[in-house]
Amino acid sequence: MRVHDINGNRRPRRSRRRLSGKRRVLFDLPRMSVNAADPNMQAAIREALYGISRGHGGPFGTVIVKDGRIVGRGHNKVLVNNDPTAHGEISAIRNACGRLDTKDLSGCELYTTGEPCPMCLYACLWANIDRVYYGCTIDDNSAIGFRDAHFDQLGGGREALEDYLVQIDREACLELFRIYSETEHDLY
Numbered sequence: 001m002r003v004h005d006i007n008g009n010r011r012p013r014r015s016r017r018r019l020s021g022k023r024r025v026l027f028d029l030p031r032m033s034v035n036a037a038d039p040n041m042q043a044a045i046r047e048a049l050y051g052i053s054r055g056h057g058g059p060f061g062t063v064i065v066k067d068g069r070i071v072g073r074g075h076n077k078v079l080v081n082n083d084p085t086a087h088g089e090i091s092a093i094r095n096a097c098g099r100l101d102t103k104d105l106s107g108c109e110l111y112t113t114g115e116p117c118p119m120c121l122y123a124c125l126w127a128n129i130d131r132v133y134y135g136c137t138i139d140d141n142s143a144i145g146f147r148d149a150h151f152d153q154l155g156g157g158r159e160a161l162e163d164y165l166v167q168i169d170r171e172a173c174l175e176l177f178r179i180y181s182e183t184e185h186d187l188y
C-alpha cells in the first residue's frame with residue numbers, strides 16, 4: 001500500500017520504512033531526568049540516554065568540544081552495530097573528525113559519562129585531544145557489569161596520566177547508570 005502525506009504526495013521510501021520497521025524503544029526519553037552541573041557533561045548524558053533508550057549498548061555517551069562548541073557526539077553502539085569497538089568515545093571521535101575534516105583533534109576536550117577504557121583512552125591520545133572529562137569511574141563501570149577494570153589492569157594502570165584525566169559530575173552519571181541498570185539490556 002502506498003503511503004501519502006497530507007498533500008497527497010507519496011512519502012519518500014525512507015519514511016515508509018521507518019513506519020513499518022522494527023522500532024525498539026525501551027523507555028520514554030523525555031521522562032528521564034539526569035542533571036549534571038556541566039552543560040557538556042549534560043549533553044554527553046543525553047547522548048547516552050538516547051542510546052540506551054533504543055538498546056544500542058551501554059550507558060556511555062560522549063561529546064567533543066572545541067572553542068566552547070560541541071563538534072562531535074557519539075554513544076555506545078556495540079550491540080546495535082555488532083561492533084566491540086563502537087564505544088561512545090570512538091563514535092564521537094569519528095563524528096568530530098568527519099565534521100571538522102581532520103584527523104587531529106588538538107584544541108578539543110572530550111566529555112564522557114564513564115571513565116574511558118584503555119582502547120578509548122589511547123584513541124583520545126592518538127586523536128590529540130587536549131583533556132578528557134569523565135563522570136563515572138572504571139570501578140563504577142565494573143559495578144554494572146563491564147570489563148574495563150580487567151583491561152585496565154592488563155595495561156598496567158593509568159597513574160602516569162593523572163593530570164590528563166579529570167573527574168566531574170560523578171553523581172549525575174551514577175544516576176544515568178542507575179537508569180541503565182533498571183532497563184532491559186544485554187551485557188557484552
Ligand SMILES: [Zn+2]
Pocket residue numbers: 087088089116117118119120121
Ligand atoms: Zn572504550
